[in-house]
Amino acid sequence: MIALGGxxxxxxxxxxxxxxxxxxxxxxxxxxxxxxxxxxxxMTSLAEMSSFRPSAGSFCDYSSEYVGKSFGIAMxxxxxxxxxTAIAVEVxxxxxxxxxxxxxxxxxxxNAIFFLLIVFANLFVVKIYGEIExxxxxxxxxxxxxxxxxxxxxxxxxxxxGTNNWNIVGGPFHHxxxxxxxxxxxxxxxxxGTELVGVASExxxxxxxxxxxxxxMVFWRLTLFYVLSxxxxxxxIPFNDPKLIxxxxxxxxxxxxxxxxxxGKYAADVVNFVILMAxxxxxxxxxxxxxxxxxxxxxSKQAPAKLSLVNKRGTPFVSLFVTIIISGLFLTTSVxxxxxxxxxxAQISSLAGFLVWLGIALSHYQFRRxxxxxxxxxxxxxxxKAKFFPVAPLISIIVILVIVFGQIFTLNKSxxxxxxxxxxxxxxxxxxxxxxxxxxFVYFNHNISKRTALV
Numbered sequence: 001m002i003a004l005g006g007x008x009x010x011x012x013x014x015x016x017x018x019x020x021x022x023x024x025x026x027x028x029x030x031x032x033x034x035x036x037x038x039x040x041x042x043m044t045s046l047a048e049m050s051s052f053r054p055s056a057g058s059f060c061d062y063s064s065e066y067v068g069k070s071f072g073i074a075m076x077x078x079x080x081x082x083x084x085t086a087i088a089v090e091v092x093x094x095x096x097x098x099x100x101x102x103x104x105x106x107x108x109x110x111n112a113i114f115f116l117l118i119v120f121a122n123l124f125v126v127k128i129y130g131e132i133e134x135x136x137x138x139x140x141x142x143x144x145x146x147x148x149x150x151x152x153x154x155x156x157x158x159x160x161x162g163t164n165n166w167n168i169v170g171g172p173f174h175h176x177x178x179x180x181x182x183x184x185x186x187x188x189x190x191x192x193g194t195e196l197v198g199v200a201s202e203x204x205x206x207x208x209x210x211x212x213x214x215x216x217m218v219f220w221r222l223t224l225f226y227v228l229s230x231x232x233x234x235x236x237i238p239f240n241d242p243k244l245i246x247x248x249x250x251x252x253x254x255x256x257x258x259x260x261x262x263x264g265k266y267a268a269d270v271v272n273f274v275i276l277m278a279x280x281x282x283x284x285x286x287x288x289x290x291x292x293x294x295x296x297x298x299x300s301k302q303a304p305a306k307l308s309l310v311n312k313r314g315t316p317f318v319s320l321f322v323t324i325i326i327s328g329l330f331l332t333t334s335v336x337x338x339x340x341x342x343x344x345x346a347q348i349s350s351l352a353g354f355l356v357w358l359g360i361a362l363s364h365y366q367f368r369r370x371x372x373x374x375x376x377x378x379x380x381x382x383x384x385k386a387k388f389f390p391v392a393p394l395i396s397i398i399v400i401l402v403i404v405f406g407q408i409f410t411l412n413k414s415x416x417x418x419x420x421x422x423x424x425x426x427x428x429x430x431x432x433x434x435x436x437x438x439x440x441f442v443y444f445n446h447n448i449s450k451r452t453a454l455v
Contacts (some may be wrong), residue, residue, distance in 0.1 A: 008193075008225065008282070013275045015186050017254040023183035024174030025166045025234035031183045032230050036223040038399055039191050041392035042357050043219050045364035046195060047212040051384040052367075055370070056209070059195065060293060061300070063359045066366040070442065073302045074435035075359045076293055078427065082322055082352030083290035088330035089349070090283035091115050097276045098266065108137040113330055118284045119324055122291065123315060133288075134195030136281035144225045147255055150262055151232030155413035160175055165348075171239055181406040185350050188403065190226060192353035193285065194218055195360065200358050212384040232258075287323065294319035351407075352427035354400050361396040364389075404428065 008194055020028040049062050064072025095110035102110075120374045155162050166172050173180065194215075233254045237244060243257060260267035295316035296336060300306025305318045368389055372379065379385065387394065407424060422429065 002455035007224075008137070008278055012144070012226060012229065013253050013255055013271075013278055015190055016226070017233060017244040019183045019186045019190075020230065020237070020239050020254075021241070022175060022186075023179045024239050025172040027183055028173060028181050028187075028230055028239075029227070029234060030315070031180065031321055032227050034399075035184070035187045035191055036219075036227060038357075038396050039194055039222070041388065041396045042360050043194055043215045043384075045393055047215040047394075048382060048384050048386040049364060049367055050211045051209075052382055058362045059356065059363060061295060062239040062301075062363040062367065065266055065362045066371050067359070069361070070435050071362075073297075073438050074431050075356065076297045077301060077434050078352050078431045079356050080290050080293045080297070081430065082349045082356070082427065083286040083293070084326045085330050086349045087118070087283050087286045087290065087323075087327040090279040090286065091118070091327075091331055094276055094283070096098050097272050100272050114280060114283070115328065115331060116359050118280065118287050119320075121284055122287050122320060123317075128260045132272070132280060133284055134276050136284065139202040139274060139277045140281065141221075141225075142228065143255070143271075147258060148225075148228050148232065149410045151229075151236060151257055154261070155232065156256065158236065163181050164237050166233060166304070168240060174239055180307075181403065185347075185407060186401045188354055188357075189350035191222065191348065192356075193223060193282070223251070223310060229254075268361030277417070287320070289326075291316055291323045294323055347424060348427050351404060351425065352431075354404050355427065355431050358397060358400045358404075361393040363402070365397075367394040400425050 016028075022028075023031060046059060049059075049066075060072055060076035061074075062307065064074040089162040091111055092116045094114045098105075098110040099107055121128065161164060175182070233244075237254055244254065252274065255274070256267050256271040259271055263270060294303065294307055295310070295318075297303035298305055298309075298319060307316070307322065309316070309318045311317050364386065368379070371377075408421075
């Protein structure tokens with residue numbers, strides 16, 4: 001439920017329609033199916049490492065041990081920042097939704113209310129957080145299942161089962177290569193959060209059994225929700241429908257458009273409520289994850305030691321407090337406009353998420369190729385074995401690199417500026433900056449120690 005809570009938010013309820021409008025019906029469906037396969041490879045890799053050695057540092061810990069210390073530290077800071085910014089965008093989206101019912105109330109008030117709500121949920125014992133997340137995820141999952149059922153009934157009563165929408169001029173691959181790469185970025189943003197189950201591995205009972213099982217269940221549920229939902233959208237709504245292009249208006253959600261045909265004027269209220277639960281849940285999961293990653297950085301001496309302090313209930317209150325401050329600062333910038341703010345933060349969070357996935361794939365490859373042989377550990381001793389090794393992690397690495405650097409194709413070639421590229425790749429720049437700074441520090445520190453020893 002933690003992984004579902006982190007993955008099902010604005011990415012499914014709002015961005016799915018936008019993806020269809022940008023990439024066309026075939027482009028969107030192919031992107032979601034391809035991404036589901038990559039996510040499967042990544043999650044089985046994470047399951048193998050998590051069941052072998054559970055860690056609250058999760059893939060950041062694994063990156064440090066199996067790839068390199070500098071790589072792991074860069075991964076940790078990158079992942080923390082990606083979720084700290086995601087908290088702000090989800091809370092901002094929640095206040096936008098409340099504006100539908102209360103248009104005359106300043107959205108800053110709703111920002112404060114929802115922000116304090118998720119802070120409260122994370123302050124106490126993890127069991128309370130888990131119960132809240134379970135309830136919110138249950139509401140989202142129920143709405144998605146109803147959407148799929150209504151969609152199937154609508155398709156059966158539509159001429160040619162809606163396939164005419166795939167033959168509209170300009171499709172099925174709309175905007176060609178640039179549209180396809182743009183869709184992949186949004187699809188990645190939608191799926192990101194599945195790796196959260198790895199972060200919770202150290203706080204889970206019997207992780208060697210429950211983590212692999214949870215990862216497998218999460219993959220199949222997300223594939224069902226996302227792929228089926230997108231297929232239904234492409235068959236019922238033309239990709240060139242102007243209503244699909246909007247990301248920041250719940251009235252334009254494909255879910256609203258379908259529910260409207262069955263429950264009339266109350267459709268927006270129903271979908272508003274569900275999406276509200278979705279974004280609060282996603283923000284809740286984001287704060288949990290980011291605070292645990294920062295706690296791990298402090299514990300492993302990759303950040304100030306005070307960040308590793310926990311209260312008597314085991315909650316990393318210092319890391320939680322720092323994350324709250326950073327997220328709050330991002331949230332205050334939402335006054336520039338929810339649409340602009342969403343695009344900016346989604347860009348940071350999505351590319352940062354792809355770097356995390358790259359780290360998972362690379363860590364698993366090194367885990368099998370180097371760590372196990374060097375420590376005389378037979379593969380048969382693993383409690384869970386990922387399938388399709390080494391093909392799966394290698395394919396994942398290649399695809400992720402193509403997606404990250406392929407974003408250049410989405411830009412207007414006649415109007416590419418340096419500030420645009422810097423804004424687009426701020427996560428990548430931050431990752432390599434941390435990596436190079438730590439690598440340089442280690443190099444000079446090693447040389448100084450070496451000279452001291454000679455003297």
